[in-house]
Amino acid sequence: MEGIHLLGEWYGCPEDMPEMLRAEPLRTLCVKAVESAGLTIVGDRFHQFEPQGVTGAVILAESHLAIHTWPEIGSVTIDVYVCNYTTDNTKKAEALFQALEARFQPEHARFQAIRRGGRDG
């Protein structure tokens, strides 16, 4: 259960980009980014807020990606959590996180990387 959890809060993102506003473009972006990072999708669920904004999760064999957008304030929060149960997935998690950040282009970001679990509990 040892793993790494990357948490981001992004500010100053373009408020009118499709991935900020609508569920399907955000889902497509996330699925492609997960696949490009070499992580394994086992399901996803995205919800469209009206008139705009999205919350969603891609559940992974390695744990999950969760993302929430607030177009009204140009902000996004993101979680990438991967377990390193059978192999070290840290670099894949970092690649996924960075790919999404590159797309949203925040003017300002907060970032935390949290170590979780461990072999001794």
Place this chain on the structure above:
Amino acid sequence: MEGIHLLGEWYGCPEDMPEMLRAEPLRTLCVKAVESAGLTIVGDRFHQFEPQGVTGAVILAESHLAIHTWPEIGSVTIDVYVCNYTTDNTKKAEALFQALEARFQPEHARFQAIRRGGRDG
């Protein structure tokens, strides 16, 4: 986007409980616990690993619950993340977390509460 994120890793949980082994009992538990805590479900996705084990997420108007089980080692990881965008949901998040922990009865637990975001970014 200010919010609270509760992260848990639980060890020594009963390996044979239905919620540890199978997706549907875990989904039912999570949905009921979210509703009891007064949070708002907008979708969910749970995946059954074979022969056993589950990964899933309940996406909330307030952000998300994510949970992963490892029956082979009696362990669970859990995330409860709520934004306090329009109201302080911290107590609801804590109630949800505690309800699930009470059900899984870990012998040993790791816990972190992470403050996210903030009005100034």
